[in-house]
Amino acid sequence: MADSQPDCLFCRILEGDAPSTEVLSTDNTYAFRDINPMAPTHVLVIPRRHVTDAAAVGAEHGGILAEMFDSARQVADQEGLAGGYRLVFNVGDDSGNTVPHLHLHVLGGRRFGWPPG
Ligand code: 5GP
Ligand code: ZN
Numbered sequence: 001m002a003d004s005q006p007d008c009l010f011c012r013i014l015e016g017d018a019p020s021t022e023v024l025s026t027d028n029t030y031a032f033r034d035i036n037p038m039a040p041t042h043v044l045v046i047p048r049r050h051v052t053d054a055a056a057v058g059a060e061h062g063g064i065l066a067e068m069f070d071s072a073r074q075v076a077d078q079e080g081l082a083g084g085y086r087l088v089f090n091v092g093d094d095s096g097n098t099v100p101h102l103h104l105h106v107l108g109g110r111r112f113g114w115p116p117g
Contacts, residue, residue, distance in 0.1 A: 002050065003048075003049045003050060004049075004050055005050045005101070008050060008099075008100065008101050009099055009101070010044075010046050010050075010099055010101035010103065011050055011101060013030075013032065014030055014046070014048055020032035020033070021033040023043050023075055023078065023079075024043075024045075024071055024074055024075055024078065026067060026070075026071055027048075027067075028047060028048050028049070028063075028064055028067050029045055029046065029047055029048065029064070029067050029068050029071045030045075030046055030048060031043050031044065031045045031046075031071050031072075031075050031106070032044055032046075034105070038107060039086075039107040039108060039109050039110050039112075040108070040109025040110055041075075041079045041081060041085070041106065041107065041108040041109045042105065042106070042107050043075050043079070043105075043106040044103045044104070044105060044106075045068050045071045045072050045075065045103065045104040045106060046068075046101060046102060046103045046104075047061075047064045047067075047068060047102055049064065050101055051064070051101070051102040052100050052101070052102065053089070053090075053091050053092075053097060053100060053102055054089040054091050054102060055091050055092070056102070057102070068104050069087075069104075072087055072104055072106045075106050076106060076108060079106075079108060079109070081108035081109065083108075084108070085106060085107060085108030086105075086106075086107040086108065086112050087104055087105065087106060087107075088104070088105040088107065089102075089103075089104060089105075090105075
């Protein structure tokens, strides 16, 4: 898979060709506010290298996944989510996945139900 996909919205955000509100930037990840937030904090953490979704993740992605989780924890710290937060990867149509570039939702600032809707 190429590092960047020309028709991918999140690759375009990474390249500055589409706007975003930055929350955190690291060597291999970028975190920005979701355009349609589902909670007071709703941030997306993405790898700078294009990966389609969580089902396309393999052993070779171990490093980037660890960096994504590290970024998510930093986002939670920055956003003051000491009471807890929810991390979500959607995969496929049944989950509601809409953007085919791996992204970790960081949701917080309110109480969440379980099971999820
Ligand atoms: P998914 O449903 O694929 O797991 O999540 C995709 C997320 O991307 C959705 O929560 C949606 O609101 C968000 N999103 C879609 N387009 C844009 C955009 O152009 N900018 C930002 N910041 N978020 C977007
Ligand atoms: Zn992409």
